[in-house]
Amino acid sequence: MPLANPPAPQITRTRSAVTASNVWRAYGSGEAQVVALRDVSVQFASGAFTAIMGPSGSGKSTLMHCLAGLDTTDRGSVLIGDTEISGLNDKDLTKLRRDKIGFIFQQFNLLPTLTAEENILLPASIAGAKPDPDWVARIIATLDLSERLTHKPTELSGGQQQRVACARALATRPEVVFADEPTGNLDTRSSGEVLRFLRRSVDDFGQTIVMVTHDPSAAAHADRVVFLADGQIVEDLHRPTADSVIDTMRGFENRVPLAGEAR
């Protein structure tokens, strides 16, 4: 049993951390209307690492934004844990993001005025809360950031910055971490480090992670890959490997050749 000190209770493994039911999302109106999500229903199990893949314009980022409370849905419902988020006002959504969701972005998005440590503690600082110091220390140790805590983001490499961003996302023990192309701006070595950490946080800490990516080898670190095309889930792959992801992608690219025109 790898969970010597599990932060999340075991029972959460059996339920969904994030649930989307019949989610619709369209932008614009009339002729110019673009439907980004068409009746998407998907569950993300607690304590699992799920990747969302799909070609550009498939709606994968929209799905993640809707799940994370960054974007609103037109129809359908989204649950974070037990909380229904569609219909929450900005204040409650903000609070939800603060307390239950962690974010990792492609552009790292660290605050340049703060040190690495301050960046890691940022969500807690915003909430005016003190994070569990042991937990934070453990994350920092795991990410090998102990030597970099006093550095400003400009003094860190891309890989280090993204590791700081990972630590920030996990520091408040969120219900779910959403990672948007976390390796998109990193070299292979740094990508590997970040992905291995995400994997570890799922295995060792029971963290739930939803990651949007277009990189098959990144997706291969996940427990499950959900494929989107034209706003719909077209494939759901469990225990993926890089090869099986690539095969799947080829498969549905052939099946939906006119994804762009269809919209």
Next chain:
Amino acid sequence: MLRAALKGMASRKARLVLTSLAVVLGTMFVAAAMVLTATMEKSVSGVISDAFTGVDAVVTAAEDPAAAQGNTPSATLIPAGVLDTVRGVDGVDSAEGDVSGQVNAIGADGKLVGTFAPTIGFNWNDENPGLNELRDGRAPQADDEVIVSTLFVTESGLDIGDTVTAYSYTADRVEYEIVGVFGLSGDRDSLAGETQMGFTTTAAQLLLAQGENVYMTIFVDGDASTEDIADAIGSDYRVQTGEEASEEAAQGFAAVADIMGYIFLGFGLVAVFVSVFLIINTFTIIVAQRQRELALLRAIGAGRGQVVGSVLAEAAIIGVIASILGLGLGVLLGWGLSQLVSSSFMGGLAVRLEVPPTALWALAVGIGVTVLSAVVPAVKASGVPPVAAMREAVNPPKPLRGITIAGLAVTAVGGVLVAMGLTDNLGDLGLPGFLSGVGIAFVGITLLTPILSRPLVALLGAVMSWSFSGRLGKLNAGRNPRRTAITASALMIAVALVTGIATLVSSFKETTEELTDSNLDSDLIVMGQQGANIPTFAPETLAEIKALPDVAAVGDLYGEFFGAQVDGRQTALFASEDLATSLDIFSGTVAEGSVENLPDDGLAVNESAAEDYGLALGDTVPVTFADGTETQLKVEAILDDALLTDGWWVAPAQIAHFTVPKPMQAYIQVADGADVDAVQDEVSAILADEPEVDVSNNAQFVAQQTGQLDNLLASVQILLALAIIIAIIGVVNTLVLSVLERTRELGLLRAIGMTRGQARRMITVESVIICLFGAVLGLAVGIGLGWTVQQALEEEGLTSFALPWNYIVGYLVAAVAVGLLAAIAPAARAAKLNVLNAIAYE
């Protein structure tokens, strides 16, 4: 490239509006100053030429007309016979003798009528009233009847049927019955705020010409040439055409309008100066934000010159549009100010709008300043390497050493100029030297502000860091020292100027209080508010005061200010009925000789003046009095230099030769143990019949002396509010641009749980810190400036230095308020950011 610049501008409208606003305001004030000057000049000369309408020639006595100014009442007189001669000249249709001069009239409240402008008495001409129009009642027919102007009715509280008392320097009080009221053509109450009384010619001559049958001016109607008239009456008289006389009269008034114009121009230039900072800052930020775009332009083959050109073109377009707008608004403002000046100070003088060609200078200033301010950012823009287009724009903070050294050097140059300007080393160029020194010092200090911003922002920020969003705001404020500094500098200049003036005013107050406390050994002071003339009272009244049982001693003061000469030089003379007592009260001391029982041909003078005139004890010196008496006076005493007793003191016997042989002031020592308030009441009762003066205790005296300074300070603050508004715009501008620049950060903060309120607070704290920083710097510089000037004026009598604490606290509070105000829009913008778009923002 021009098209690229235009398209770039179109995509940044908000920024353009803010930048343009600064240029608009600056240009507006400069233009308004020009328009005000020209309009007032035109209005005044218009009124005067109205007054000379139908007058073909004007005869005056051949003396210098300037002598008719001041307080010599009867310098130029024309005997009645001359009028008859003029009437007999061929081509003269009619000629009217005019008797006019300043009179004192006592209003319903027992005090003088008219505060700013004098009361003019003249002989009412029923046949040829000129501009005057009978409004009510009738013309004076008897010598104890008077017709008064409508403004006189308003100011005096007296009306038809009432009795009014009037007197002049040469005539005692006479009571007149008001039988009529007249106004001026065009439904005006007065030409320039004066109140008027029209008498019969005889009564006017009694009041103004010591009863002689003489006139001050003859107005001629007809086509006789001035030469013909001059030939007929001889060389003792000056004959001018109506036009010449009108122009001459207008010149005196024009000088007043000029001074006001210069004041407004000064404030306009301050506004322009402050906008320079705003423009530089905006363009620097625009260039920084467009770094990748500019690099891309460079990468695809645009030359450095083209990049500079594109930025300058943008500046030029802003400059032209904003300046034209500013000019237009300036004309409106100038017109409005003219109305205000006219109604407040000139009795509702009809304003005739005049836009002088010089107003176009405002255009040149606006465009020039905008383009020049953009030069440095433009050149910086051209330095962006093409490769910057390919990589993430990283602007490592530049070292501040160069700018700091430059700042120290420039500040030093400014300081030296200020010092030289204040110490007369520059001669006539003292004032311009001082002012340009202040300007240069401001630039220097601005260059120093980035380095100062680090510790100061950290310090000010520490106060604000009680919340996390406050801490982020503080960090943001310290993020770009140059930008924070230049934004704060605009505020600094405005605050420094008002603080400098406030410091001088408070120092002056302190000095006045100390003077009253330590130099003036009296309990009560009799004097009048300085108006158009020096207020005086009857010598008999002085005697009555001296005779009061509870009065221990009285120091009295007679003065002659313009009419006397010592050794051929125009000099003020003083006299006291009891010089020894007066010197005691004024804390004056005798160095040599004695002032006890000063002989009639005796003179007392302070050391410096004696040295200046090369006089020693026992020397004689020629003195000419206002009434023409020439005599030799002997130096009987040399006084130590002292603030209140410096000058030339003559014996009481000479007072008769003064223009106004009446006491101006009396300083009363109340007997030990007597009730000062009771004595004040007694003196006040004695003065009931003295319309020109009042009695006040020391505290009231200080308040009177300094009250006008408070008004001055208030006016300065109102005028500098413009510069402060521009500075606020600068803060708003910087904040809006910072919010834009940090869109992604804000998006992240919002994504990971920062509430809108927290985002607003973060921006607000940044804003307040920038404003406080500017205010603190401004206070420091202003106090320094005030101290420097006070030190320079120490010998002139500004002996005390006092900090204007109430204003200092006020400005700090205002800075916080301004910070809160300036943050409203940018903070709302930050709070409203769409989180998704913000995160993806490039």
